[in-house]
Amino acid sequence: MIGEFLDYAINGALIGLLYALVAMGFVVIYRASKVFNFAQGELVVVGGFIVWWLTLGMGLPWYFAIPLAFLLAAIVGYVIERLFFSKLVGESVFSMVMVTIGLLILIRGIVLVVFGAQVRPFPTIFPLKPIIIGDVLIPQSLLYGGILAVIIALALSWFFNQTRTGLKMTASAEDHQVALSMGISVRMSIAAAWVMGSVISTIGAIIFLSGKSLTFLASEIGFIALPVALLAGLESIGGLILAGIIMGVVQGLAEGYLDPIVGGSVGSILPFFIMVFILFVRPTGLFGWKTIERV
């Protein structure tokens, strides 16, 4: 009984950390540009296809292919920002969000045209054999992914809060006009955020898809990560870890205990219920920036 509970909870928490990792892409881009990127899941798919193409397509060893994949993903992020968003600085949030929806459709189309709709095997980057602790079975990809998510969150928090470059990007996130008045290149900050968001998505793709199959449908993880980003607050990177664990555990327990009773799907929709609830009671999430108003 306890073993079963721990199995659901621990695996849920690790899956939640994977969502948190994908949500980091959302947050990094949102912080810099105030753009909520609905095409984040598509960036995961693009990262996945780049890794697949370099490893199984080109036959490169993974230790060479993965850094190269990060480089290519960075270029993709930079090109997207230059083509679609650099001219939109100062435009309404609505315009920007509509562009991200257009981007979502465009990337899906390009992926289908270039790679086709067939299911492709994704290389096994992490060992398939699960780690067994008592009654708990932990897939190694999830375990390493969870550890990596925590490390990346800590590294990004440090970067944005302690380094001069990170603080410049945080200043751009706070107020484009003020950052500009200080001589900070807001455009470069936004471009850097898209580069980082694309690379993070590729890391997410590697963990999420390792040993599984790859199609454009993998982009769904972007939407599953959405409630995690909103629960944490769209400016908080450290908060994503806690939010990811909360969402993952809730989802894991719901799938384990409620789905068999009601016939399924509770685990899938519960995070979205929580998302709607959070938007009602605390729109800035657990750790997001609250508007400070002087009265």
Place this chain on the structure above:
Amino acid sequence: MLLKVNNVEVIYNDVILVLKGVNMTMEEGSCIALLGANGAGKTTTLAAISGIIKSEDGKVTSGSIEFDGQRVDNQSVESNVARGLIHVMEGRKVLQHMTVEKNLIVGGHVLKSGAEVKQRIENVYTLIPRLAELRKRTAGYLSGGEQQMLVIGRALMANPRLILIDEPSLGLAPLMVEEVFKILKELRKSGISLFIVEQNTQAALEVADYGYVMENGRIVMDGEADQLMKNEDVREFYLGLNMEGERKSYRDVKHYKRRKRWLG
């Protein structure tokens, strides 16, 4: 000549003509005050000089702006800041969610090394000791006066030669206004040039060497600060005083404002 604004016209959104042939000059180490009512074009003048106007859908359509002999009217804000031309925007625009110290660190992003940033922060704390006491506080929760001190301190971090400061006394209690202008006087002593846009005419002219009065996008009067202070129109229009130095009643001043136009 540190700054030369030569017959500048500014248009917003390709339609609205805001500045109409503005001319100004200032020497290195001096302080000038730009006075005028709301909507006269004072903030636009600062935005045109710093280059921030481009991000507000405005542009300098004729004339030129030179800083230290180089044209800056078509340059980016980044390059102007690198030259030492810093714009402190109206409304105490602190980075709300950062601490005081991090605001200062960001302000010093043009400096080459971390050691230089630290040194400069200590200089700012020496000049504005209140900021040292507040260094760990979140900037959004500071009082209005403290936020104004912070944005001035942040401008100092960028090693400025000229600070363009917009309405430093806006919305502050009289004691805080005094504090802020005391800091501005200290800056002058340290050799930094100041360009102050202000509606608090008395306070601005006490710091400045020279003043310009703007109305409807034109400079309608200029002169030495002490001369402007004695000028009948300035006294009546901006200070609400008559020639005997007595304060006029609000009703009289209001009537006067309706009646009097500088170029009428």
